[in-house]
Amino acid sequence: MNANANLLVELFVEELPPKALKKLGESFAGVLAEQLRAQGLAAADAKVTAYASPRRLGAHITGVAAKAADQAVRQKLMPVAVGLDAQGNPTPALRKKLQALGVDVGSDAALAAVLARLQRASDGKTEALFLDSVAPGATLAVGLQKALHEAIARLPIPKVMSYQLETDCELPGWSTVHFVRPAHGLVALHGAQVVPVHALGLRAGRHTHGHRFEAQAEPIELAHADAYAEALRTQGAVIAHFGERRAVIESQLNQAAAKAGPALTAIKDDALLDEVTALVERPNVLVCEFEREFLEVPQECLILTMQANQKYFPLLDAAGKLTNRFLVVSNICPQDASAVIGGNERVVRPRLADAKFFFDQDRKKPLASRVPQLAKVVYHNRLGTQLERVQRVRAIARAIVQQLAAAAEAEAAGAWRALALQADQAAELAKADLLTDMVGEFPELQGTMGRYYALHDGLPAEVADAIEDHYKPRFAGDSLPRGPVGVVVALADKLETLVGMFGIGNLPTGERDPFALRRHALGVIRMLIDKALPLELDALLGAAVPAFGSLIEDPRVPLADFIYERLAGLLREQGYAARAVEAVLALRPQRLADVPKRLQAVRAFATLPEAEALAAANKRIANILKKAGDAEEVVDPHVSELLLQEPAEKALYAAMLHTVPRADAQFAAGDYTGSLRTLAALRTPVDAFFDDVMVNAEQLDVRLNRLGLLKALHLAMNRVADLSRLAV
Numbered sequence: 001m002n003a004n005a006n007l008l009v010e011l012f013v014e015e016l017p018p019k020a021l022k023k024l025g026e027s028f029a030g031v032l033a034e035q036l037r038a039q040g041l042a043a044a045d046a047k048v049t050a051y052a053s054p055r056r057l058g059a060h061i062t063g064v065a066a067k068a069a070d071q072a073v074r075q076k077l078m079p080v081a082v083g084l085d086a087q088g089n090p091t092p093a094l095r096k097k098l099q100a101l102g103v104d105v106g107s108d109a110a111l112a113a114v115l116a117r118l119q120r121a122s123d124g125k126t127e128a129l130f131l132d133s134v135a136p137g138a139t140l141a142v143g144l145q146k147a148l149h150e151a152i153a154r155l156p157i158p159k160v161m162s163y164q165l166e167t168d169c170e171l172p173g174w175s176t177v178h179f180v181r182p183a184h185g186l187v188a189l190h191g192a193q194v195v196p197v198h199a200l201g202l203r204a205g206r207h208t209h210g211h212r213f214e215a216q217a218e219p220i221e222l223a224h225a226d227a228y229a230e231a232l233r234t235q236g237a238v239i240a241h242f243g244e245r246r247a248v249i250e251s252q253l254n255q256a257a258a259k260a261g262p263a264l265t266a267i268k269d270d271a272l273l274d275e276v277t278a279l280v281e282r283p284n285v286l287v288c289e290f291e292r293e294f295l296e297v298p299q300e301c302l303i304l305t306m307q308a309n310q311k312y313f314p315l316l317d318a319a320g321k322l323t324n325r326f327l328v329v330s331n332i333c334p335q336d337a338s339a340v341i342g343g344n345e346r347v348v349r350p351r352l353a354d355a356k357f358f359f360d361q362d363r364k365k366p367l368a369s370r371v372p373q374l375a376k377v378v379y380h381n382r383l384g385t386q387l388e389r390v391q392r393v394r395a396i397a398r399a400i401v402q403q404l405a406a407a408a409e410a411e412a413a414g415a416w417r418a419l420a421l422q423a424d425q426a427a428e429l430a431k432a433d434l435l436t437d438m439v440g441e442f443p444e445l446q447g448t449m450g451r452y453y454a455l456h457d458g459l460p461a462e463v464a465d466a467i468e469d470h471y472k473p474r475f476a477g478d479s480l481p482r483g484p485v486g487v488v489v490a491l492a493d494k495l496e497t498l499v500g501m502f503g504i505g506n507l508p509t510g511e512r513d514p515f516a517l518r519r520h521a522l523g524v525i526r527m528l529i530d531k532a533l534p535l536e537l538d539a540l541l542g543a544a545v546p547a548f549g550s551l552i553e554d555p556r557v558p559l560a561d562f563i564y565e566r567l568a569g570l571l572r573e574q575g576y577a578a579r580a581v582e583a584v585l586a587l588r589p590q591r592l593a594d595v596p597k598r599l600q601a602v603r604a605f606a607t608l609p610e611a612e613a614l615a616a617a618n619k620r621i622a623n624i625l626k627k628a629g630d631a632e633e634v635v636d637p638h639v640s641e642l643l644l645q646e647p648a649e650k651a652l653y654a655a656m657l658h659t660v661p662r663a664d665a666q667f668a669a670g671d672y673t674g675s676l677r678t679l680a681a682l683r684t685p686v687d688a689f690f691d692d693v694m695v696n697a698e699q700l701d702v703r704l705n706r707l708g709l710l711k712a713l714h715l716a717m718n719r720v721a722d723l724s725r726l727a728v
Contacts, residue, residue, distance in 0.1 A: 005191030008225035010058035012185030018278035025052025029059035035147030040068035068137030165201040189225040210236020252285035263318035280331040358437040392547040397492035399543035407534035426466035503552025528592040536590035583725035601672035610683035619724035637712035643705040648692035652685040
């Protein structure tokens with residue numbers, strides 16, 4: 001076996017679960033390489049190539065050693081005072097320790113040799129005895145066996161199978177093996193040499209297998225570790241590398257779509273592409289079609305049934321509308337593909353016919369007629385039925401509209417009444433499509449089908465859109481509701497979930513969030529900010545709580561904390577500095593729509609030459625006021641000019657009289673950046689005050705007056721953000 005050579009390991013198994021294949025392949029190769037590096041058999045910069053196809057997991061690792069280098073080892077034994085007596089001779093305790101470590105101390109000569117290897121050194125507390133030795137490096141056979149065992153044990157297997165395997169020994173019998181799928185082959189090649197390892201009841205060799213039907217050789221003999229991918233490609237008709245196979249499929253999809261018709265494109269779906277890549281070893285994209293009459297069904301239904309059930313790629317025209325053509329990724333490449341095409345067209349037809357039947361049947365009953373049946377659908381055993389939930393969402397939606405109307409400066413009352421009526425109607429019907437056949441078959445279409453059925457019932461487009469949009473945003477980066485009706489109902493729906501779950505103590509943990517409360521909180525945050533809604537968080541939560549009556553405990557305090565925590569995380573992900581986020585959110589701003597403007601103002605303030613000194617002064621003022629409060633001195637922000645004695649405090653007061661009203665006016669107008677820039681002019685008088693004025697004067701009224709001056713300054717400077725949080 002060569003000193004250094006490339007290593008190949010492959011497990012050949014029955015068809016692996018497609019949705020897990022990519023992670024299985026990455027884990028198998030990654031853990032294998034990690035374990036070999038840890039044992040000194042592979043370099044830190046060794047190139048690792050993961051292979052994963054429906055019937056194999058493999059790894060190719062460059063520059064693997066046949067034997068790891070020997071390692072010098074220093075092992076602490078015991079304190080010198082314990083190991084050696086007054087004459088320097090070994091104590092029984094030392095002899096026993098050495099024997100436990102397998103060191104030969106049976107003869108005087110052996111003991112003397114060992115004592116010569118002992119070293120004295122401090123262990124940080126006392127002088128101790130250390131034994132220097134050399135640990136032989138692991139051989140590849142031993143090291144790979146350990147690495148292979150660890151790689152298999154740590155595979156992220158979704159569900160383990162148990163199967164029987166005939167034992168490979170002199171006595172016939174069967175043993176039980178636990179793995180993701182039955183394994184039938186193991187390859188381990190170091191260069192051209194087989195590494196004698198075993199796993200899952202299999203012994204390593206150099207033979208693997210190609211495509212079930214199109215391989216040119218069976219089995220395939222691998223002459224060298226580096227010949228693996230090419231041998232599978234040429235002799236086995238298999239593209240073993242997951243990423244390469246995925247790229248081939250994507251390229252074929254684009255080419256087939258272009259040939260299928262002008263301006264046609266296949267729907268982009270990364271999850272589906274990954275799944276199909278995990279289903280085929282030799283991809284061959286074919287164009288199929290179905291009857292045009294099925295296009296009368298909403299395209300979301302047809303697309304979902306083709307993608308979810310059949311793993312097909314629907315084709316869209318230039319306008320983004322579904323056509324009656326689709327692409328299928330076959331695992332065989334026959335000379336005449338007509339049978340494969342015809343078979344897939346026959347398979348998809350009954351699926352589409354079912355969708356059309358569900359759609360036609362659902363439209364026979366208006367959505368409103370389904371609402372009473374929600375009383376039979378349990379939402380949560382402590383929060384009642386879906387109908388009770390709908391009533392709560394309606395009540396919260398009405399409260400939101402009232403708050404919006406109150407915050408509006410001067411708009412027609414009729415517009416707000418119309419919004420209230422439409423929001424109430426959308427909230428009432430939002431969950432009705434849960435009882436339709438289509439949503440029963442495809443739960444992913446809830447809301448979407450509600451919109452189609454609402455339009456069929458003749459309801460306004462605003463109401464129909466809101467029925468679909470009240471679930472938005474469904475995931476990170478999803479679009480927000482289109483119109484104000486959808487925003488109101490979406491807010492109400494998410495607040496109902498958050499308040500209800502927090503109210504019964506059903507909180508998310510680090511690992512579990514079954515009711516997606518984090519996503520709901522982020523949805524509320526995004527709507528309040530991105531839609532610039534003039535709503536205050538405490539008022540929103542306060543309006544939602546009464547809808548539950550006595551079902552829940554008041555959750556407003558922990559829920560507000562939860563929302564601000566989610567907001568802080570979101571802002572940091574968006575690139576805002578952690579100090580700036582902390583400074584702004586420390587004030588718990590009620591209008592979340594103002595938070596980005598506050599952050600921009602803090603960012604601009606931080607660039608000013610006065611920023612560092614003012615932040616430090618704010619921190620100092622906060623500490624002074626806190627100590628005064630601890631001393632039970634009543635500090636209010638009122639200042640008496642008659643009690644101002646020192647020139648520096650008079651100068652600061654005069655500067656504040658000139659500066660603070662302008663800064664307050666800018667703050668009230670929403671010009672947070674301008675407000676902080678104006679306040680930056682106070683740096684010089686603030687510095688002078690702390691240089692020349694003794695705050696804790698002996699005279700009580702003078703001391704309280706100076707504290708009041710600082711309190712007024714603190715309030716003025718910390719309206720946009722708590723500037724003390726910016727101090728280093």
